Amino acid sequence: MKLFDVYPLFNITPVKAKGSYLWDEKGQKYLDLYGGHAVISIGHSHPHYVAKLTNQLNEIGFYSNSVQIPMQQQLATLLGQASGYDDYNLFLCNSGAEANENAIKLASFHTGKKKIISFSKSFHGRTSMAVAATDDKSIVAPVNETENIIFLPFNDEKALENAFDEQIAAVIIEGIQGVGGVNIPTESFLQKIKQLCQQFGAIMICDEIQSGYGRSGKFFAHQFANVRPDIITTAKGMGNGFPVAGVLISPEIKAKHSMLGTTFGGNYLAVAAAIAVLEVIKSENLVENAAKIGDYLVSQLQGIEGIKEIRALGLMVGIELDTPCANVRNTLLKEHFIFTGSASNKNTLRILPALNVTTAEIDIFVEAFKQVMITEFEH
Numbered sequence: 001m002k003l004f005d006v007y008p009l010f011n012i013t014p015v016k017a018k019g020s021y022l023w024d025e026k027g028q029k030y031l032d033l034y035g036g037h038a039v040i041s042i043g044h045s046h047p048h049y050v051a052k053l054t055n056q057l058n059e060i061g062f063y064s065n066s067v068q069i070p071m072q073q074q075l076a077t078l079l080g081q082a083s084g085y086d087d088y089n090l091f092l093c094n095s096g097a098e099a100n101e102n103a104i105k106l107a108s109f110h111t112g113k114k115k116i117i118s119f120s121k122s123f124h125g126r127t128s129m130a131v132a133a134t135d136d137k138s139i140v141a142p143v144n145e146t147e148n149i150i151f152l153p154f155n156d157e158k159a160l161e162n163a164f165d166e167q168i169a170a171v172i173i174e175g176i177q178g179v180g181g182v183n184i185p186t187e188s189f190l191q192k193i194k195q196l197c198q199q200f201g202a203i204m205i206c207d208e209i210q211s212g213y214g215r216s217g218k219f220f221a222h223q224f225a226n227v228r229p230d231i232i233t234t235a236k237g238m239g240n241g242f243p244v245a246g247v248l249i250s251p252e253i254k255a256k257h258s259m260l261g262t263t264f265g266g267n268y269l270a271v272a273a274a275i276a277v278l279e280v281i282k283s284e285n286l287v288e289n290a291a292k293i294g295d296y297l298v299s300q301l302q303g304i305e306g307i308k309e310i311r312a313l314g315l316m317v318g319i320e321l322d323t324p325c326a327n328v329r330n331t332l333l334k335e336h337f338i339f340t341g342s343a344s345n346k347n348t349l350r351i352l353p354a355l356n357v358t359t360a361e362i363d364i365f366v367e368a369f370k371q372v373m374i375t376e377f378e379h
């Protein structure tokens with residue numbers, strides 16, 4: 001059997017990782033400023049994380065959600081404290097798409113309605129309703145097409161007001177659009193969503209799968225706007241590479257047995273990973289570090305020729321060039337051994353480092369980036 005060939009792959013085989021670095025099988029070292037799609041939050045193979053997962057596996061790795069697993073409540077308590085949502089309830093699942101599926105399903109159960117508003121350049125996952133709410137026709141199969149999703153222009157309050165009525169079950173928006181190219185919703189746009197949701201009895205879902213867990217310099221990016229969505233979804237940085245995702249649910253939305261469920265969600269290993277991540281985020285002040293180092297990176301990028309715009313909050317950084325950035329990204333990887341990310345906006349480079357990245361590591365990137373940009377400009 002061969003692998004189903006759906007991924008364009010770099011010809012690199014990482015075999016070891018530590019902090020913000022990876023090594024391939026030939027011993028070549030790489031600086032990782034992308035964390036495998038924004039997943040690495042506390043750094044690769046953090047010792048506390050490794051110890052916690054190893055110890056857990058030596059005790060018990062799995063049982064299903066048919067028995068008491070007190071660690072799940074411990075995780076919920078820690079997450080409530082870290083995020084400021086201690087009055088919310090937590091549903092644990094396995095991936096970002098699954099978290100959004102459950103969020104949308106829950107909004108529909110709760111309101112009894114089925115129209116969902118999503119926005120241009122959004123990305124919410126590749127399954128069922130998550131992909132239907134994603135603004136990329138090329139990944140929506142005929143079976144996923146539905147008239148229940150209404151796409152509106154991002155950050156357009158008038159369009160939102162005009163589209164809203166009693167039929168809307170939910171609005172789904174990323175805390176910061178990631179795949180779309182690091183597009184930040186204005187504070188007033190988020191506030192308008194919340195206000196209209198309240199007015200028309202709809203649910204505000206904030207997808208913090210990429211922008212959450214401290215990356216923006218606050219625990220959740222939407223917290224810059226001082227709004228409290230009814231549902232918040234998390235994944236990626238939550239497990240630092242171990243698949244785990246969560247749906248944070250307002251106490252207004254009541255649970256009923258069997259309304260949601262999963263076999264693997266909330267298993268011992270996933271929960272151990274997620275607890276380790278929160279412990280490290282707290283003990284190493286990583287939310288503050290993300291804000292500080294993010295500001296430093298943006299300050300170091302000022303004035304570099306060829307940059308059209310920098311869009312950033314904390315360590316979620318989009319560098320939009322005047323031209324497509326594929327060459328710059330490839331040269332950074334092949335000649336300077338630095339991983340960066342792309343976006344659906346072809347001119348935008350996404351920089352999503354671990355939250356404990358250092359200024360020295362940022363300096364390495366900025367120096368390499370300047371060199372690559374100079375060479376690009378000569379051509």
Ligand SMILES: Cc1ncc(COP(=O)(O)O)c(C=O)c1O
Nearest residue numbers: 095096097123124125178209210
């Ligand atoms: C904002 C956002 N939502 C949802 C997803 C889907 O997550 P997953 O790939 O874990 O299903 C992603 C993945 O990139 C994402 O960035």
